[in-house]
Amino acid sequence: MKNEVFYGEGMKVVKEKYPDLYEVIVKLNDVAYTGKVLDYKTQKLIAIAIVAAKCDEIATKKQMISGIKELGITKEEIIDALKVVLLTSGMPAFTKAMRILNEIEKEL
Known part of the structure; x- marks a missing residue:
């Protein structure tokens, strides 16, 4: 944001x-x-993980797209963040976010 x-x-x-x-x-x-301690890219990955954990499909997609376009976040970096989602929020949140990431990859 x-x-x-x-x-x-x-x-x-x-x-x-x-x-x-x-x-x-x-x-x-x-x-x-602010980017004082954590750089904006790291903060964006945290934001992606949070909205993915909440199963908010629209926010997850928008956060992923903006991270990729604005900050050059890679698919692999997003997947690393989503692995934490898998551990903390479970399989449904993780698989939903992985589906969204796959759809984005096809669109971009």
Whole structure:
């Protein structure tokens, strides 16, 4: 979500109708993605793992695509992150994320 790229239709409404709230969210985003200790690529891999663990297909796909396009994250790096998902969230979350990654690979 770096550079004010927020996913979800709700954020459009927040930006248009609640600009003060949107500004706070942007500032929170900037604080979360500082790259002070963990670089942004590592933080993106964590984000991919989190949304995959939640079985959020749309967010998983968007996080994967942005990581690949913006940061050059490789399929192998994503799979390493998804291995943690397998251990912590189980087979359904892992296989769903692997399917999404396979679909993305075909599209790109």
